[in-house]
Amino acid sequence: MGVVSSVEYETNDGVATIRLNRPGSLNGMNSEMMSELSGAFAAVDVDQTVRVVVLTGAGRGFCAGADLAAVRNSDEGAASVETMEAMFNPVMRAIASCPVPTVARINGAAAGGGFGLAMSCDITIAASSAFFVSTFGPRLGLVPDLGTSYHLAARAGAARARAVAMLGDRITADQAAEWGLIWQVVDDDELDAAVDEVTATLKRSSPTAMTRIRSMLAQAARNTLSEQLDLELHHQRDLIPLNLDEGAAAFVEKRDPDFGPTR
Template sequence: MSSVEYSTSDGIATVRLNRPDSLNAMNSEVMNGLSDAFAAIDVDRSIRVVVLTGAGRGFCAGADLRAVREGGAGAADPDTMETMFNPAMRAIAACPVPTVARINGVAAGGGFGLAMSCDISIAASSAFFVSTFGPRLGIVPDLGTSYHLPLRTGAARARGIAMLGGRVTAAQAVEWGLIWQAVDDDQLDAAVDEVTTTLKRSSPTAMTRIRSAISEAPHNTLSEQLDLELRHQRDLIPLNLAEGAAAFVDKREPNFNPTR
């Protein structure tokens, strides 16, 4: 049974971590599976949105610590991080279409970073997040966790989350800006469907450029960001604005060009 399941339906790709007995703990098979799935998405022009989730009752429990203890193949170490773990995270970041994290349960350690790697993150109310790296493992937050935490929560909360290792509830994660939305467990699929429907009918080119503009904003001055926005608009206004304006006046959904 594959450690990562990949399927497509009506323009939506679903990438599901599939080690439910270990709460989808990460090993080399999982990370290679993620890289393979996102490589397939990269070349499949029919894909408009990606949903990343976990099988069973967990989203992702981070690195497979049983394998680390046993020293088995695929355990997290600097070499596998360089050759397998980090490439998978870079593949998610470089995905050409919007990504949605469906957080169905615990997101711990590297799973915390994985949950924040997507553009939109939606959690079940029973889900929680925990940065196990520092107080429990004696290492720094990885898989992008140290990048996303301060950008989303500010330095004070980032240090508290990373250095103390306490649980962050789904409701707290929304309040602190870690994720987009938390919903009742039985409403998780409906909430994800609503988001993917919006993203699927949006302009792929606009979605890609929105992600890029927001990512670049912290590194730019206001003047630099205004210039960046203008460069995007020079391409997007001729491509999309006439259809968007017509749809608004006609009180219908816009029908944007589906090519990326």
């Protein structure tokens, strides 16, 4: 796919890096970007050598949400709901159903829909200077979108979710980690190393197991314990003959398991 105007896509040794590439607007989202982001995740779907995706932003920010200047000065504003339905929400669904683990590398501001995008990945790692803010309600008179309301409610607890969404206060990276909104905070100059360490672990894992772990955890919130036990049994029934011999041998031999070069 190569370099495109709003999104950069590259693969290296099993890692697909998807970089939002509108640094002049802090990677503000528009229809072009979302179309290219959709294309990037479609490329991941068909590339069997990709074992993990890293989503990040170019320049000094991760994503500032929708490009409001572009929306205000174009026909996109009048058709924003239709654009969201046709182009924005499908990207969020593509991330949720990605066949490999996803890692968000948060290098700066994640605001508005960018906040939801940051939380959409399986593992989110932020630089200590990064921050998060839900601008929808207090500043724009809108409700959180791009999954922001879903992830806030699921991770932050009712009191924090309401305050974050209604007040629009800036949330530091440390706060976000403390509240369970993201996985890890590291010093700015250690961000790449931290992401590399996580992707190395994920690359060694079974792609089939990783996909099923995500699906199983997503269902846990609405399942009873009995239903979840049945679901665990269902997945183990498939995975034990596929992976256990190699996993157990690697454990005994004190080496990394080899679950195959592709998913």
